[in-house]
Amino acid sequence: MHKENILNLYLKELEQVLVKWQYEKFHARQIFTWIYKKDVRDFSRMSDLSAELRKKLVDNFTILDIELLKQLESRDGTRKLLFKLKDTNTIEAVNIPTEKRVTGCVSTQVGCKFGCSFCASGMLGFKRNLEISEIIEQVLFLKDETDERLNNLVFMGIGEPLDNYDNVLKAIRIINAPWSLNIGARKITISTCGFIPGIKRLMEEGLQLELSVSLHAAEDKIRNILVPINKKYPLSELTSTLKEYIKKTNRQVTFEYILIEGVNSDISSAKNLSRILKGLNCKVNLIPCNSVEELGYTPPGKLDILLFKDHLIKSGIDVTLRIIRGRDIQAACGQLRLEQPSADPTPKKAFS
Ligand code: SF4
Numbered sequence: 001m002h003k004e005n006i007l008n009l010y011l012k013e014l015e016q017v018l019v020k021w022q023y024e025k026f027h028a029r030q031i032f033t034w035i036y037k038k039d040v041r042d043f044s045r046m047s048d049l050s051a052e053l054r055k056k057l058v059d060n061f062t063i064l065d066i067e068l069l070k071q072l073e074s075r076d077g078t079r080k081l082l083f084k085l086k087d088t089n090t091i092e093a094v095n096i097p098t099e100k101r102v103t104g105c106v107s108t109q110v111g112c113k114f115g116c117s118f119c120a121s122g123m124l125g126f127k128r129n130l131e132i133s134e135i136i137e138q139v140l141f142l143k144d145e146t147d148e149r150l151n152n153l154v155f156m157g158i159g160e161p162l163d164n165y166d167n168v169l170k171a172i173r174i175i176n177a178p179w180s181l182n183i184g185a186r187k188i189t190i191s192t193c194g195f196i197p198g199i200k201r202l203m204e205e206g207l208q209l210e211l212s213v214s215l216h217a218a219e220d221k222i223r224n225i226l227v228p229i230n231k232k233y234p235l236s237e238l239t240s241t242l243k244e245y246i247k248k249t250n251r252q253v254t255f256e257y258i259l260i261e262g263v264n265s266d267i268s269s270a271k272n273l274s275r276i277l278k279g280l281n282c283k284v285n286l287i288p289c290n291s292v293e294e295l296g297y298t299p300p301g302k303l304d305i306l307l308f309k310d311h312l313i314k315s316g317i318d319v320t321l322r323i324i325r326g327r328d329i330q331a332a333c334g335q336l337r338l339e340q341p342s343a344d345p346t347p348k349k350a351f352s
Helices: 011-020 026-037 051-060 132-144 161-176 196-202 220-226 235-249 267-277 302-314
Strands: 067-073 079-084 090-097 102-105 109-111 126-129 150-155 188-192 210-214 253-259 282-288 318-321
Touching: 011 026, 079 132, 090 132, 102 132, 126 161, 132 150, 132 161, 150 161, 161 188, 161 196, 188 196, 196 235, 210 235, 235 253, 235 267, 253 302, 267 282, 267 302, 282 302, 302 318
Parallel strands: 102 150, 150 188, 188 210, 210 253, 253 282, 282 318
Antiparallel strands: 067 079, 079 090, 090 102, 109 126
């Protein structure tokens, strides 16, 4: 019998199931309290439910369908988790601890269709969208493997989140709910390569999410190469959509800009960038590029990075230079990829 993963459900949906089974609907809240707040992901251990209800849950639902295959820890404390899905595909998620917080970074697709040229995730092509439960399970693993509270979440792992719109948005609404993990919407960032149909839908949701756009070039001819979706949705269309987004949501947008030696990091690129962002309520996150062996890009020297940053500041743009985390375990931006599990993986269980 096909069993559904219970993490796919809103509280109200589980209440409806219970009522259909002729149980009181308050049990739904008990069940989700065990799963999300008490970290118990085994129906048989939910001791305030009757034995009969526990059996019914076991017969009809699963909780954990993804399996942790491998964990790698960087010298800087960043931890990368490799998971095997039910269909044996693999995905990755990352925990990035800093002094004040822990940020989890999750994947939304198996592979990616968008083929950004600096990014390892798209190198093996697209396989499928992740299910709602597969997205939430990554968050549960990340939460369980950190001692501190997981208080920030970024959808910046493998895949384009807005290309798996419905599943990502439902997963976010669940993660955000008080009966679940209660991670604030303002602590959740969706990253997009500039998928305009998704940005247009997102601005109608009324959610206080953070939106981060992988910009990486301020001229179409360079962006067409770095972020090929630019051929379909060029910079003028992207910036006018974002103007509308900012107006409608009253939220600031963050632009990610990877600095690549000889490609987009000279002063004329900085001038172009200031020009196209003029008047937008935004900030720019500069990221000296990471090396992914097969791609052959290198970061510019320190002086060029500082000159670039300085030009943006002088043009009145709010700018930060991102500290690179997890580079030694290939967990930094643009380095996540579909890894094949080793021949003899030792499965580790994160949950009791
Ligand atoms: S940067 Fe994002 S959208 Fe582009 S290929 Fe990588 S995962 Fe896909």
